[in-house]
Amino acid sequence: MSEAGTTKKFLYVNRRAPYGTIYAWESLEVVLIGAAFEQDVSLLFMDDGVYQLVKGMDTKGIGMKNFTPTYAALGDYEVNKIYVDRDALAERGLSLDDLQHLVWEDENEDWAEKDSIHLVGRDEIGNLLEEQDVIFNF
């Protein structure tokens, strides 16, 4: 970001479950900060990271903040490429229906609402990693 106007491809790789460690929340904080710099941002959720997107969390009983409603705001920050490892979901008995329905509005199509989450397999994940300029791991 040293050159004004330079856009790079940023990928945030999320591989840890929420609450047991602080990684998931910290990643989301960094994504939101990075969004302010108008880079080409993608998020990848694999391994236990897929648990971050599960809907219906209620953290009252553990005395911690439920930070996951913030994922729904990512679309407003033009963070709308959210990739989820299909195999990681299956291994954990989860499906797309268990996750938050994250959307964004496409200004080029009269603000049509579109899905942000894309299920991907190993080949697509491999390609995703290779095409990035910068990769952050959490």
Added chain:
Amino acid sequence: MLHIINKSPFTTTSLDSCLRVAKAGSTILLIEDGVYGALGGTAVSDRVQAAAATHTVCVLAPDVAARGLGDKVLDGIELVDYDGFVDLVAANNGVQSWL
């Protein structure tokens, strides 16, 4: 004896190590990220279900609710709250925490 597991079965071998050596009749309590081991339809569900036939397997309900997975806990696993956690510690001779 009370065995406590607080790590996801998909990131460490804590659950497998515990299940390998825990004596029949002992109690296994899943807490924090360990609660992911208590859910149906996963790659470890069969092993945990089998253990529940010979051990008392419990899961800490507030940790399950926090993760949004309360409706997926396996049959045969007992949901306990923090008071129940304390009761388990008091009722058992010795605690092994599989960190």
